[in-house]
Amino acid sequence: MRAVQITTHDGPGAVRLADVPDPVPAAGEALIAVRAAGVSFPEVLQTRGRYQLSPTLPFVPGSEVAGEVVMAPAGSGLAPGDRVAAFTMLGGFAELAAAPVTRVLPLPDGTSFDQGAALPLNYLTAWFALVQRGRMRAGESVLVQGAAGGVGTAAIQVARAFGAGTVIAVTSTHEKGAVALGAGADTYVLAESFKDDTLAAHPGGVDLVVDTVGDDRFTDSLRCLRDDGRLLVVGFTGGDIPSVKVNRLLLNNISVVGVGLGAYGVTRPTHVREGWNALLPFVENGALAPVIGEVFTLDQADQALRLIDDRRAVGKVLLRP
Numbered sequence: 001m002r003a004v005q006i007t008t009h010d011g012p013g014a015v016r017l018a019d020v021p022d023p024v025p026a027a028g029e030a031l032i033a034v035r036a037a038g039v040s041f042p043e044v045l046q047t048r049g050r051y052q053l054s055p056t057l058p059f060v061p062g063s064e065v066a067g068e069v070v071m072a073p074a075g076s077g078l079a080p081g082d083r084v085a086a087f088t089m090l091g092g093f094a095e096l097a098a099a100p101v102t103r104v105l106p107l108p109d110g111t112s113f114d115q116g117a118a119l120p121l122n123y124l125t126a127w128f129a130l131v132q133r134g135r136m137r138a139g140e141s142v143l144v145q146g147a148a149g150g151v152g153t154a155a156i157q158v159a160r161a162f163g164a165g166t167v168i169a170v171t172s173t174h175e176k177g178a179v180a181l182g183a184g185a186d187t188y189v190l191a192e193s194f195k196d197d198t199l200a201a202h203p204g205g206v207d208l209v210v211d212t213v214g215d216d217r218f219t220d221s222l223r224c225l226r227d228d229g230r231l232l233v234v235g236f237t238g239g240d241i242p243s244v245k246v247n248r249l250l251l252n253n254i255s256v257v258g259v260g261l262g263a264y265g266v267t268r269p270t271h272v273r274e275g276w277n278a279l280l281p282f283v284e285n286g287a288l289a290p291v292i293g294e295v296f297t298l299d300q301a302d303q304a305l306r307l308i309d310d311r312r313a314v315g316k317v318l319l320r321p
């Protein structure tokens with residue numbers, strides 16, 4: 001089959017389309033004919049060897065796909081031809097991908113393969129962050145950093161679907177602000193003045209911050225929290241991993257909460273399916289409708305990765321084999 005490989009740690013431009021042997025599913029795994037694969041920030045980090053999941057070179061990246069089941073273990077409830085999404089972790093940038101059946105997820109008839117490939121990583125992360133780790137209550141206000149990106153647009157929609165009050169987006173440009181509004185945010189503020197603008201729009205502060213950026217925005221994100229507020233640490237697209245002086249947490253009765261979807265699932269094999277079951281009704285009623293950005297073919301994977309690396313991506317970037 002054809003697949004995109006990371007062969008060196010020289011960045012997005014160094015990925016290669018190659019002919020490789022078809023994956024052989026291990027016990028408990030299904031084989032999927034990939035129709036669309038999601039491209040995300042972690043794959044950009046993997047091209048530089050800077051992500052926590054960094055296999056021996058060469059390897060095929062790709063954490064999520066949508067497609068049709070080719071082969072599945074007996075008794076798994078899956079059959080050839082079933083339309084599915086899958087959280088593959090690796091191997092998705094290919095014509096065929098294998099995944100444990102616990103991470104192969106039924107795709108509703110009305111959901112396209114493009115939408116299906118945009119759901120697993122970002123929407124499960126947003127659900128895990130807001131609902132499980134953040135314990136979001138109905139009516140709580142949410143500030144989303146990197147709000148026009150993949151996780152950001154998902155977090156806006158998950159917050160809405162699960163009963164948030166005001167949802168405020170933080171974006172670097174007005175164009176990205178418009179994307180965040182299209183995803184369902186009530187308003188957006190520009191990154192350069194987000195603390196003052198957030199506190200002006202929402203005096204007293206917000207209940208939750210979904211932080212995909214970290215870096216020098218982190219302390220101002222904490223300053224946006226109200227009493228009992230929670231900052232959800234999701235990612236560090238800004239580059240640096242910030243530190244917190246914990247007296248700030250004590251004095252203001254606020255929390256910083258880690259969110260690591262992949263790590264959480266390692267010892268909880270049913271976690272992904274639990275999240276998917278929670279999301280499905282909102283996928284079916286249209287409340288969760290991924291914002292699809294640019295779509296590329298497998299041989300354009302370098303362009304897809306560069307788009308994210310250059311901060312030009314909005315919504316979900318996809319590859320179609």
Ligand SMILES: NC(=O)c1ccc[n+]([C@@H]2O[C@H](COP(=O)([O-])OP(=O)(O)OC[C@H]3O[C@@H](n4cnc5c(N)ncnc54)[C@H](OP(=O)(O)O)[C@@H]3O)[C@@H](O)[C@H]2O)c1
Pocket residue numbers: 039040041042121122125145146147148149150151152170171172173176191212213233234235236237238239259260261262308309310311313315
């Ligand atoms: N914890 C988990 O379980 C988990 C799961 C999935 C992803 N993640 C992480 O979540 C983060 C977001 O991933 P994503 O796929 O949503 O990325 P994305 O689509 O590229 O969006 C990231 C956003 O970050 C902002 N940003 C700020 N500084 C940036 C910079 N120097 N370079 C690039 N973007 C910058 C950009 O918004 P503006 O231009 O508007 O500022 C951009 O829209 C990543 O760090 C990823 O590793 C974590």
